[in-house]
Amino acid sequence: MSDLDRRTTGGEDEPVRFLTQDGQLIRPDLPRPPDDVVREGLRLMLLSRALDEKCTILHRQGRLGLYAPVHGQEAAVVGSHLAIDPAVDWLVPASREQPAMLRHGWTLDRLLASLLGRIDAARIPDDVRMLPRQQAIAAQLPHAAGIAWATSIQGGRAVTLAYCGDGATSEGDFHEACNLAGVMEVPLVLVVINNQYAISTPVSRQTRARRLSDRALGYGFPGVTVDGNDLFAMYEVTRQAVVRARDGQGPTLIEAMTYRVGFHNTSDNPSLYRHPSEPAEAEERDPITRLVAYAVWAGLLDAAAVDAQRAEVRAEVEAALDQALSYDAPRPEQIFRHITGGARDNQPDG
Numbered sequence: 001m002s003d004l005d006r007r008t009t010g011g012e013d014e015p016v017r018f019l020t021q022d023g024q025l026i027r028p029d030l031p032r033p034p035d036d037v038v039r040e041g042l043r044l045m046l047l048s049r050a051l052d053e054k055c056t057i058l059h060r061q062g063r064l065g066l067y068a069p070v071h072g073q074e075a076a077v078v079g080s081h082l083a084i085d086p087a088v089d090w091l092v093p094a095s096r097e098q099p100a101m102l103r104h105g106w107t108l109d110r111l112l113a114s115l116l117g118r119i120d121a122a123r124i125p126d127d128v129r130m131l132p133r134q135q136a137i138a139a140q141l142p143h144a145a146g147i148a149w150a151t152s153i154q155g156g157r158a159v160t161l162a163y164c165g166d167g168a169t170s171e172g173d174f175h176e177a178c179n180l181a182g183v184m185e186v187p188l189v190l191v192v193i194n195n196q197y198a199i200s201t202p203v204s205r206q207t208r209a210r211r212l213s214d215r216a217l218g219y220g221f222p223g224v225t226v227d228g229n230d231l232f233a234m235y236e237v238t239r240q241a242v243v244r245a246r247d248g249q250g251p252t253l254i255e256a257m258t259y260r261v262g263f264h265n266t267s268d269n270p271s272l273y274r275h276p277s278e279p280a281e282a283e284e285r286d287p288i289t290r291l292v293a294y295a296v297w298a299g300l301l302d303a304a305a306v307d308a309q310r311a312e313v314r315a316e317v318e319a320a321l322d323q324a325l326s327y328d329a330p331r332p333e334q335i336f337r338h339i340t341g342g343a344r345d346n347q348p349d350g
């Protein structure tokens, strides 16, 4: 029985955690990702934070419609995605997995184009094995189970990595997808980002279950709860789940315990439903601070190199924004594209 399996029996109450907040391994024998994976992870997390900052400004300037930040959840998203191979595996995001989508092959200018309504430029290239962001909560999950089922019928080695939030676990689509995935033993890794809130609804109002990972037991596959602010734990648990899936042993549910530090999206005001001390405390568990502490301690980067990287990713966002703004601006008639039905969808707008 692997560690992962043992944790599904309910014997261990604590989330899986490898790193202290000071960036030290809790036990020296714990596995750590290869150094290049840590470097890639840190860069993506910094890029994600820079993107959050820029998109919030663009929204406040009235130049961008809506943005859902990743702030606080970066290790959960990046750590899990680092464990799959974008050339082989499928990504099925929810609505705030921007760094995973970038690592999967959607370029930053296309991502920004999507947020700016420049939909032709935003198109996900056919060779990128990824679904678009999903705004209808949990609606992506039956598709994820279906993709995983299809790839297993085709006989390839592909694994599908899907994401949803804690609120999504109360939706019928979540349960239908998990049931199908369990019955058909599909190669699906489902990461539930438990950021404690579904807009204003706290997770305590979603379920009486002890943990969201316990949901998996009812569908006959392993569920494991992980410290979602710990890149190492997220990477290792997802890596084990991916090995299981590739070996034909079926799905795994990973609950990433984290916290949505900012607003739900740019139209939300969280001070209406939570005390400001809550996000302030969560900032003390910041996933980037933790990983930087490890990287400096392990000699992968020094503090000056981290600062240089922060500047680099900001410049990268600015350059991608310039590129995105050079694409065709949205036209009102595009709103009706794809909803008029049949052959008209293939005709020029208007």
Ligand SMILES: Cc1ncc(C[n+]2csc(CCOP(=O)(O)OP(=O)(O)O)c2C)c(N)n1
Pocket: 096, 135, 136, 137, 138, 164, 165, 166, 167, 168, 169, 193, 195, 197, 198, 199, 260, 264
């Ligand atoms: C089917 C559906 N119901 C309701 C909504 C409105 N809505 C948008 S985001 C959200 C909360 C989602 O919470 P969670 O699944 O925890 O993900 P998070 O946004 O926290 O990442 C809700 C209820 C929606 N988009 N789709």
